[in-house]
Amino acid sequence: MADPLLSIKNLSVQFFTYQGVVRALEEVDLTIQKGEVLGLVGETGCGKSVMARSVLRLIPDPPGKITQGEILFKGEDILKVNRKRLREIRGNEISMIFQEPMSSLNPVFTVGDQMEEVITLHQEVDRGRAKEICIEMLQQVKMPDPERVLSKYPHELSGGMRQRVMIAMELSCRPDLLIADEPTTALDVTVQGQVLTILDDLVRRIGVSVLFISHDLGVIAQLCDRVSVMYAGQMVETALVGELFADPRHPYTHGLLQAIPSIDEERDPLMVIPGIVPRLIEPPEGCRFYPRCTKRFNPCDKIVPKLVQVNPGHHVACHLYPRESEKS
């Protein structure tokens, strides 16, 4: 395969708090190919957003710190570039959509002001041209009457409209990679479907790669090519969408899929994964999932499992699947 667009290697992020060191990410690997939509799933607090933010170096420091690893974007280590280059990357080559459309727009400026701001920041265009681009982008996200929307203030728009504005804004500079951090979580279900359809359509049309973060497996299944599953700051499984849903290998992934309520099957009561997500201040040694795992055995509480390829393109970090070399 060609060089990946984004390749995260061995990334660890820690937060230094008064209660202790929160190990939010531990030696995580992730790759995104050009034009690929990668879904990142996991429970609340498992480090999905931390991952997304570290790609753009938006981790607040202090208390957060990227302690090791590298983030290669088009072969360039984002963690090492200077501020000027970082600003060029942000918004222009990698852009990001946030969870809450309510607070992602500045309340005191009109939508048009803010969209034009992003465009003029990265492109050498005059205001007239910037406005044309805005209108064009708003049409692409199926906004009715885009010219009127430009003169509106954020509070005059609904949540779905605001999120569409954000999508239009973030894609207006034609980035290579779009990071969408739970973009539809704060919206209600019908609007969510609408926004996802628009995003899917637009992303495929302009061929941007996407890191799509969600805790909703249904959304992931609808939108993504490949899925990575995270648990408590570690990557546990990565596979193509179809394969992950059909043949989950990691006990945690299995549990996640079991926990989706279904109206097709008679399944009563709903399966849940017993126990709670561990505190990341003193995470369990070895596999972080082992206290809740139904299939745990001897080495689970001592040795951290490494990602192992079980099928082409399907990687799992679990002692159930030993490496070729370790098989006896």
Added chain:
Amino acid sequence: MWNEFRKEHAWQIKEFFFTIRLLRRNPSAVAGFIIIAIMILMALTASLLSPYNPIQISLRERLSPPSMGHPFGTDELGRDILSRVMYGARISLRIGVLVILIAGGLGAIIGAISGYLGKRIDNLIMRVMDVILSFPPLVLALALAAALGPSLNNAILAVAFVMIPKFARMVRGEALSVKEKQFITAARASGAKSLWIILHHILPNCFSSVIILATLILGETILIAASLSFIGLGAQPPTPEWGAMISVGRKFLMDQWWYATFPGLFILMTVIGFNIFGDALRDILDPRIRR
């Protein structure tokens, strides 16, 4: 054109009129507003309405008590006190507005930088502000005005300097809460520079509280400026400044009470006017107690 504007900004116009209605229902706001309006009107129309030239000396009429010809009496050089008080409103309001513009502008920028950048810069700036705040404002303004030399402009600079920390501290607090908002992170994620974020995202969001603080501080500003003039460090004679008039009039207070009393009353009125209006404005614009 006007109709389009009305349509597009219907919500703002509605809010604006709602604010006005709330203000009209609030008696202290109305009182404050009337006082401020009278002062402004007086300052604007001083050259038209004042019965005499404020620096016209007429030694035959010196120190005459209030009468039909001189409603507020005359001073030791026979100048009409009513006329001088009317012209004095111009100077006091000019001082007030200039000080607020300088101190509010600089203070807001300093505060926003401090709050947004945080860490060491914040610490440094805030300790400097604390040092300024630790002096009584009048004493510090006095020392500064004395060092700069007695003139009206220097007095304005001195008072503005003393007022900077008040704005800086408040804006810093606002900036601390605004910078946690998602749109700041979003702006950073689109590659905006810190300076751009401060000027474009932090400051506009602090603007409403700056306005409220400005009305509250305006009264104090006028008072300090008048005090400086009283000591002789502000407006110089023959400029008809209220503080300077009291300063001279004080010598005659026992026998010619009208000389110092009328300018004093106007200082009192102006300060009260701005203070109660500012108070009411703060209450009304606070969304938590608005409705």
